[in-house]
Amino acid sequence: MADDPEISSDVLSEIMGKDPEAPKASQPVPRTPSKEPEPDEPDDQPYGGPDEPVPEGEDDVEAAAEPEDNIDDYLVEVTVDGKPVEVSLKELKKTFSGNKFVEQNITKAVETRKHVEAQAYSLYQSNQQAMAKLQQIDAVLSTVTEPQIDWVKLKATDPQGYILKKEEVRDAQDRQYAVQMEIQRVQEEQAQLQADAQSRYLSDQADALAAKLPEMRDPRKAPELMGKFTDAAAYYGYTKQELGQVMDHRALLVLNDAAKYRALVKKQRDSANTPVEKKLMLRPSAAKPAVQATRRLDKNALARAQRTGRAEDVAATLLVRAK
Structure with a gap:
């Protein structure tokens, strides 16, 4: 074992700690990758210090982070x-939206009114046709309910026929009563339709008159203006009742022009009848015209006496000297 190469204690412990199926020491042992250390919290000055230059593009980022001006605050003339x-x-957008809302409501109101007027006109025409038919039925039933029969004679000669005829007349009278009640209902409905149409017409004419004469919307000026209309109408022979029946605003515009013309004529007539005091205008150089004329005559008399030497001319100069 002395000839064996020296094996480090770390390698030996690694071999001894493995199970039999573990790879041999000569083979490379895979190692578990170590975790990267967590990054430290960034400092308040990430670029080292106050003297370190800021990288390019940082100014653009900060500028982009700044809030932009609100476009709604821009002023428009x-x-x-x-x-x-x-x-x-x-404000412009708000006003425009409000105007659009008002326009839409006005459009809807106009469409609704047109629809109501169309339905009213259609109902009026239908009622007129129904009225004509009901009146025809009433005329036919009148011949049945008012027969030219001698009831006394019929009762005496034909009692059974008398009873049947009486039942026939009574049935016709019931039907005629129902027809007449329907005619009355249709007439009342027609009258209401006409009143509604007249009310709408008067409202339209009042708006048209106020558009031409804004004074009619003023509760203080309107009575005075109507008084002028009445006076002008009376001058041309119209009564208050006739003026009250005028519904067309154009007739009132004509009366307004007539009232203005009458007022202008009266003003000119009063101006012509008023005496004008005339003032005498004197020129500054002619402040004493009589004195200057006398002096001129006296000078002429002296010159004439010196030139002629006659007694009468000399006597005239004596009068001048006496002055």
């Missing part, structure tokens, strides 16, 4: 009533 106003994009 819009024109409101002819004046530029700055409004945030958020």
Whole structure:
């Protein structure tokens, strides 16, 4: 054994600890890979220190991490009533959404109204046709309920026929009563349909008038404006009752123009009848026209006396000197 090569104690212990089927010492023994050590917690300064330069691209990462400006806060210039106003994009979107909602509701309301009006018109036409048929039936039943029969003679000559005829008339009267009640119901329904249609028409005409004359929406100005309509209508011979029956807004617009014209004519007439006080305008150089004229005449008299030497001219100069 002295000639055997020296075997380390570690290898020997490894061989002795294996079972018989374990690989021989000459063969390489696979070893279990060791676990990698857990990385230490990063320091506050991962790049060594404050003097160590930051790697390229780090600035871009930090810049990308910063929150961007909210686009809803951007101001957009819009024109409101002819004046530029700055409004945030958020308000614009909110207003636009609200307007869209209002437009959709208006569209739905218009469609609903058109549908109701179409149904009302169809019902009105159907009622008119039903009314015509019911009136025809009523006319036919009237000939049965009011026969030209001598009931006394019929009863005396044909008692059984008298009874049958009376039953026939009574049955016709019952049917006629039912027909007349249906006619009354249809007439009431027609009257309600007409009232509803007239109410919608008046509402439309009121809106159209207010669109042309916004004063009609003001509860303080509307009575005054209606008073002007009444005065203008009375001037042209219309009564209050006739004016109350006017439903077309165009007629009221004509009355409004007539009232304005009447007011303009009255103003011009009053202005023409008012006396205008005339003021005398004097020029500054002509403040004393009478004095200047007298001096000019006196100067002319002296010059004439010196030139002619006549007694009357000299006497005139004496009057000048006496002044």
